[in-house]
Amino acid sequence: MIARLLYVSCIVSVFAVSLLIHLVLNAKRYLMWSLVKGARGGRLLFYHTGSGLGHFRERLPYIGGLSGCMASMVALYVYILYPQAPPPAIYMKKGISHIPTYRIFPPHVSRGSINSMEVALTFDGGNDAGEAEEILHILRARGTKTTIFLTGEFIRRHPAMVKRMLEDGHEIGNHTMTHPHLTTYTTNFKHHTMPSVTREFIEEELKETERLFHHLTGRKMAPLWRAPYGEINDEILGWAHELGYIHVGWTTNYRKRETLDSLDWVKDPSSRFYLTADEIKERILNFGKEDHGLRGGIILMHLDTGRKKDRASERLGDIIDTLKEEGYRFVKVSELLKNTYPDRLALKDKAPPIP
Secondary structure, eight states: OHHHHHHHHHHHHHHHHHHHHHHHHHIIIIIHHHHHHHHHHTOOTTTOOOGGGOSHHHHHHHHHHHHHHHHHHHHHHHHHHSOOOOOOOOOOOTTTOSSOGGGTSOSEESBOOTTSOEEEEEEEEOSOOTTHHHHHHHHHHHTOOOEEEEOHHHHHHOHHHHHHHHHTTOEEEEOOSSOOOOBSHHHHSSOOBOTTOOHHHHHHHHHHHHHHHHHHHSSOOOSEEOOGGGOOOHHHHHHHHHTTOEEEOOOEETTTTEEOBOOTTOOOTTSTTOOOHHHHHHHHHTTTTTTTTTTTEEEEEESOOOOSSSOGGGGHHHHHHHHHHTTOEEOOHHHHHHHHOTTSOOSOSSOSOOO
16 A cells, blocks of 8 residues: 555656646746647647747757656556456465465465475376276375365366375376367467456366365365366466465476476377387486476376377376385375475465355
8 A cells, every 4th residue: 555655756756747847837938838839730749839939948848848747647547447456365374474375385386496306296186086096006006195186077077086196195296177278379379368267267166176075075275276188377377366275386497498397198199299108217316407307397197088099198107206216205196395494474374264
């Protein structure tokens, strides 16, 4: 509020000073003459260049004063017409800090701390559970806990599978209700918010998934979400963050053109993005070899890839075993965040409330 008042005060002050300079230097000499001649000639006051105005140097104070007035008025008009949205009033941790949590945790994370040998293995579950049984068996056999992002449709179709995930100690995040496209990336390669996507739409997609999960399990989802297809922008992230959610992406090194998106979802062998199961394994194990390796990394895989053979799940056990031999420890995303921000507030103790 104080910053807003200072901003308006500065604009008004500039306008007043500019107007004063204009009047003092020009009113007596030009005002009446310019108004009469400008109106008679049908020309704008600012562009009138009659001989009575003299040379450009004589008109400079007039132009400067009027320009200052006009600029101040435009700035004030824009500020009033398009006021800056107030920061969202998101949950606060009473007794620990008076700083809103959205200022503590970012709305989007794609990597943990590079100072620890921790890595988070994450899976997305859209509608089908083609490889979910095999994946859960591999994880259970190795005592590996992961974060799994589920859609409402997956929860509705595979309730027994969801309960088994919880029994095995996995963390369940939100992957929206219907797995919709949120931005225009597929049409113009830009992450502009889809016309049909609003704050209310995001809230409905996340809250409906919450309700289904709570109704099935009696538990609340982790305050983590992953947008379908990775389609996000600041606006969408802000809407979800207001609901108490942190978006979880996957680790990417754009400089090295490396990513921990396994691309296991590409099922067409003729696609230039297609990777065999062995190539996916090497893609993950060789990530960051010349840098920080997989420290703090977030790996993206899927519970169903649509592949009939050469599936990434066939190499999942090898990936886990190799990374453990190299000294890595698999953790859930919530644990990764807590260890990444030890000097900040802990991740929300309670997940977003179920209405």
